[in-house]
Amino acid sequence: MSVEMEEPAGAPEGGRGFVPWLKSIAVALPPYLWLVVFFLVPFLIVLRMSFSEAVIAMPPYAPTFDLSEGVSGLWARVQEFTTFNYTFLAEDSLYWRAYLSSLRIAAISTVIALLIGFPIAHAMARAPRRWRPLLLALVIMPFWTSFLIRVYAWIGILKRDGLLNGILQWTGVISEPLTIMNTDLAVFIGIVYAYLPFMILPLYASLERQDPALLEAAADLGSPPWLAFWQVTVRLSLPGIVAGCLLVFIPAVGEFVIPSLLGGSDTLMIGQTLWDEFFSNRDWPLASAVAVILVLVLVVPITLFQRAQARQAD
Amino acid sequence: MSRFTRLNGAALALGFAFLYLPIVILIVFSFNESRLVTVWGGFSTKWYVELWRNAQLIDAAKVSLMVGLTTATIATVLGTLAAVALVRTKRLPARSLFTAMTYAPLVMPEVITGLSMLLLFVAIGVDRGFWTITIAHTTFALCFVAVVVQSRLSAFDLSIEEAAQDLGAPPWKAFCLVTLPAIAPAVAAGWLLAFTLSLDDLVIASFTSGPGSTTLPMRIFSSVRLGVSPDINAVCTILIGCVAVGVMTATLVTHRRR
Structure with missing residues (x-):
C-alpha cells in the first residue's frame, strides 16, 4: 500500500x-x-x-x-577552493582500490546472503500459517541484538585457536588450523551474518504473497518442479530479491566495524580508509573528499532501491 | 504441491542455527572458568563478578544508558511529528527535501554521518561530550521512528479523528485522545528501536564523543581489538539478556492489548 x-x-x-x-x-x-x-x-x-x-x-x-x-x-x-583532494584521490591507487574492493566485498557478500537467505525465506513462506509469526520473530530478533556483539561472537569461532579450528582438528577433518580470521573470507561471513535478516524479510514478504495454485497450474501444464520453481517462484519474487540485495549491499559498502574486527591488514574497505584518514592521519579534508565520493558511489544503488520500493507500492 | 518439505525443514534448521549458534556460544563461554575459548574449564560466574570491579566499563554503561534514554525520548517526539507531517501535510514547503532528509540518514554510511556531525560541532565550536553524542544519535534515530510510525499512521482511518472534531474536540485534543492511542504501539516500538540503535552505535559515537563520555560500545570495541576475553563475553551476555527481556515484554504487552 x-x-x-x-x-x-x-x-x-x-x-x-x-x-x-x-x-x-x-x-x-x-x-x-x-x-x-x-x-x-x-x-x-x-x-x-x-x-x-x-x-x-x-x-x-x-x-x-x-x-x-x-x-x-x-x-x-x-x-581558494581547491580540487587538490580529488586529484589526490584520483592519482593515488590506494583509494581506487579501496572503493573497488568495497564494492567487490559487498557484492560477493550480497550474493552469498541471497543464496543462504532464499531457502530460509522460502521455507518460512511454506511453513504452516500458525508457525509464521514465531519464525518471523526469530528472524527479527538478532536485529535487536547489538551489531557489535554479533560480529564479536565470530572472533572466538574463527580465530586460529578458536572454536571452529578446535572442533575440526578434534574430529580429525584437518590437521593444521585453518586461517580464516583476518582474511576476506571472515569479512564475508561477518557481513552475511550481520545483514541476513535484511535479506530474508523482503524475500519472505514477496514469497508469502504468492498463490500456490500457480505452481499447480505449471505442473498441470507439464512443467517439471525445478522449472516451475525457477519460472514461477523465483521470477515472481524478483522484487523481493532486488530489495533484499540492495538492503544488504548498500550498508555493506560503507561498513567499518566488520572489516576492522574480522578483516586482515590487506582487507581494504572504504569505510575503514575514511576512519584511518580521519583518526590516524588527521587529514580531515581528504576524509571529507573520500566521504563525498562514497555518497556518489552509493547514489546509484539507493536510487534503484527507492524506485523498486515505489514500484512495489503502486 | 506447496507442502512443507523435508528440504524446507532442513533450510530452517540450518538457517536458524547459523543465526543463533554464534550468540549461544558467546553466552556459554561467558560462564567458562578458563580464559581460553577452546577449553572448557568448568562453570563459573567469576567474569561477572569481575565486571563489578571494572569501573571504566560501568561508567561507559552509564553514559550509554543516559544517551540511549535521552535519544529515544527526543527522537520519538520528533519522529512522530515527522511522520504526522509526512502523512498529513500535503502543502509542506519543499516537501520532497523533507522526505529525502527523513529517508537519507537510514541509508547513509555511519562513517559519513559521524564525520559530518563532528565537522558541524567543530565549526560551531561546541565541546564534545554527552550532548553531542545524543544529538547525533537523535538525528538518525528520529528517521527510524518516523518510518515505523508513518506506516501505522497511514493505515489509520482519519474519519475517526474528524468525528471527534465534529463533536467539538479541538484538533490537538482530537489527535491526542483518538489518534495517538491508536498509533501508540508504533510509537512505543519506535522508542524501543531508537533506544536500541543508540545503545548499539559505535561509529557515530566515536566521532562525536569527547573526553569523559566514552560509551559502552566504544569501550567494548577497544578491548575487542586486543582479542577475545571472557569478561567482554559477560558484558555481551548481560546486554543480550536485557534486549531479550525487553523485546519479550513488549511483545506480551502488545498481544494482551489486542
Whole structure:
C-alpha cells in the first residue's frame, strides 16, 4: 500500500485556509529544522571541507567561511577552493582500490546472503500459517541484538585457536588450523551474518504473497518442479530479491566495524580508509573528499532501491 | 504441491542455527572458568563478578544508558511529528527535501554521518561530550521512528479523528485522545528501536564523543581489538539478556492489548 494517501475531503490538517495550514506547518517544523541543522548543514560542511587543504593545526583544515568579511570575503574564500583532494584521490591507487574492493566485498557478500537467505525465506513462506509469526520473530530478533556483539561472537569461532579450528582438528577433518580470521573470507561471513535478516524479510514478504495454485497450474501444464520453481517462484519474487540485495549491499559498502574486527591488514574497505584518514592521519579534508565520493558511489544503488520500493507500492 | 518439505525443514534448521549458534556460544563461554575459548574449564560466574570491579566499563554503561534514554525520548517526539507531517501535510514547503532528509540518514554510511556531525560541532565550536553524542544519535534515530510510525499512521482511518472534531474536540485534543492511542504501539516500538540503535552505535559515537563520555560500545570495541576475553563475553551476555527481556515484554504487552 502506498503511504501517499489521498487527502480526504474536509481533512483537519492541510485542508482549507491559511490558519489550519499554518498549524500543520507547526507540526512539521521541529523535525524539519532538526534535520536541516543536524543533517543537511553538516553534509554541506563535508562537501565544503572536501575542497579545502589540510594544514597542521587544530582543527586541521583551511580555509573556512568567515561571514564577518561579507560577500566579497565569501567570494575570496570560494576562489581558494581547491580540487587538490580529488586529484589526490584520483592519482593515488590506494583509494581506487579501496572503493573497488568495497564494492567487490559487498557484492560477493550480497550474493552469498541471497543464496543462504532464499531457502530460509522460502521455507518460512511454506511453513504452516500458525508457525509464521514465531519464525518471523526469530528472524527479527538478532536485529535487536547489538551489531557489535554479533560480529564479536565470530572472533572466538574463527580465530586460529578458536572454536571452529578446535572442533575440526578434534574430529580429525584437518590437521593444521585453518586461517580464516583476518582474511576476506571472515569479512564475508561477518557481513552475511550481520545483514541476513535484511535479506530474508523482503524475500519472505514477496514469497508469502504468492498463490500456490500457480505452481499447480505449471505442473498441470507439464512443467517439471525445478522449472516451475525457477519460472514461477523465483521470477515472481524478483522484487523481493532486488530489495533484499540492495538492503544488504548498500550498508555493506560503507561498513567499518566488520572489516576492522574480522578483516586482515590487506582487507581494504572504504569505510575503514575514511576512519584511518580521519583518526590516524588527521587529514580531515581528504576524509571529507573520500566521504563525498562514497555518497556518489552509493547514489546509484539507493536510487534503484527507492524506485523498486515505489514500484512495489503502486 | 506447496507442502512443507523435508528440504524446507532442513533450510530452517540450518538457517536458524547459523543465526543463533554464534550468540549461544558467546553466552556459554561467558560462564567458562578458563580464559581460553577452546577449553572448557568448568562453570563459573567469576567474569561477572569481575565486571563489578571494572569501573571504566560501568561508567561507559552509564553514559550509554543516559544517551540511549535521552535519544529515544527526543527522537520519538520528533519522529512522530515527522511522520504526522509526512502523512498529513500535503502543502509542506519543499516537501520532497523533507522526505529525502527523513529517508537519507537510514541509508547513509555511519562513517559519513559521524564525520559530518563532528565537522558541524567543530565549526560551531561546541565541546564534545554527552550532548553531542545524543544529538547525533537523535538525528538518525528520529528517521527510524518516523518510518515505523508513518506506516501505522497511514493505515489509520482519519474519519475517526474528524468525528471527534465534529463533536467539538479541538484538533490537538482530537489527535491526542483518538489518534495517538491508536498509533501508540508504533510509537512505543519506535522508542524501543531508537533506544536500541543508540545503545548499539559505535561509529557515530566515536566521532562525536569527547573526553569523559566514552560509551559502552566504544569501550567494548577497544578491548575487542586486543582479542577475545571472557569478561567482554559477560558484558555481551548481560546486554543480550536485557534486549531479550525487553523485546519479550513488549511483545506480551502488545498481544494482551489486542
